[in-house]
Amino acid sequence: MKKLFMLVGSVVAMLAVTAISALAAAGHSRGIPAPAPTPVSAASGQAYRIAHYRAAQDIRGKVIPEQQIIADARQAAAGPGVPAAAPTAAAKARLMTLGAFDRANQLTTDPLLSASKLVWVVTVHAKTPLLTRPGDPARSANVYTVVYDAVSGAAIEKGVNVNYVK
């Protein structure tokens, strides 16, 4: 019986591989219909995003203390090839609205977020990397600015080589 199961299993596996190869070949020549361009509906996608992004939720409470948010921002230096900034790295923070920050930096505010949202903006003078494109050399800058939801602490955006809070 065990041998029979093994035999049947082998045949099923072989058939699967053959079918996949045939389908793949057919797809190249005749065009297998593509999956739906939007696998998740817009409505459920929006609900999913809100559920997984604290900055988009109506979280109320106290504003995070300045020294805590500066400590968080120093960690945000970390990325490919570059460690978190030292606890002594120069940093300054400013409490403002997201809309005001985005306007000052010619950015367009995420449509899910309110322009009146209170944010901590922290500029840190420390090395931080850029996300690179395939084939490009590693690149970095020596200053960056991070924007956090002032209450939830969710990171909203980070400008590499952006010196905003002076």
Add this chain to the structure above:
Amino acid sequence: MKTRWQAAAAFTTIAAAAFGAFGLPSASAQVAPACLNPHCYSIQSYDQPNSQLTGVFISQHNNNMNPGGSSAAAPYHITSETWFTVGNGPDSPTNDYIETGLLDGYEFWSDGSCHCGAYAMFWADTRGDLNTQWQHTIANVSPDGTTHSYQISRGPSPNTWYIFVDGNRVGISTALRSWIGYRMDVGGELFGPSTSQPGSFADTFDIYRQVINANGAHVNWPQESRTHIDSGMNGTDYGRIDHWYWNKPRT
């Protein structure tokens, strides 16, 4: 009776299961000898200089991946995403580009004070000549298997670009210098000491991909321009011009 979409979805499911069971082919004539210092890729690329591309589109599921041992002192990351280079070329480090997709790493997406590795949907735009980059959180998600679409497409005014996820606008790029694009890269990237970094892996991602032409239509690539698969990573299109399958075996 199955619809065309259901048939395709069934194919994708069977294929993904089989690739998971048997592994992706790891080699082709275009395999690169080593990682790109030390960014390792499994990608396919399409160039169309002077083509007036007006966007790119992918869909993929939130799949398991981990860069292995990432920390504040040694921050590694792994991504599954698309990069869209704007302008007319030629390729140069000063090109402007927009990227979007999934990332798992020790970066600012770690949702505030956790000081940890994190898995997120993100987008970023880079102004190559100024060495500036804006990175944006889309959501702090998890490898829950849900499938999502990502689109970068021409915005409402010159040199602006919309970024959509699941058909919802999540951002507008206003920092770049061009309103056309010429290059799409799609696939996975691992940044770490090497592809043998302990604990690093990615299960098989099935990325559906298209470009958006000058008329705003989503179309398949006529053919790929390049395939780059670093040692230790796998990738294939299995003859399907609208897909890229990649994974990184667990080490």
